Amino acid sequence: MSKPNFQAMSQKDLHAYVLAHRDDQEAFYAYIDKLHAEANWVEMPPLQSVEDLGNYPEFVERVRSSAEPRDNTV
Secondary structure (H helix, E strand, C coil): CCCCCCCCCCCCHHHHHHCCCCCCCCHHHHHHHHHHHHHHCCCCCCCCHHHHHHHCHHHHHHHHHHHHCCCCCC
């Protein structure tokens, strides 16, 4: 059986493949590479308390908007 073309797969499809084939290291590394290439995350330092979230409104908005279904999310 031949492996799928991981580079041609969407992030969502590749995520599903990795979950279904947890021992496939090639797929895992392709998924991590795709995550880094798309870089759609918000970086922030560790929080000291829940109240610290108020210092990062862009992060809170991103989490709220990710609750809505989108095609390009995992």
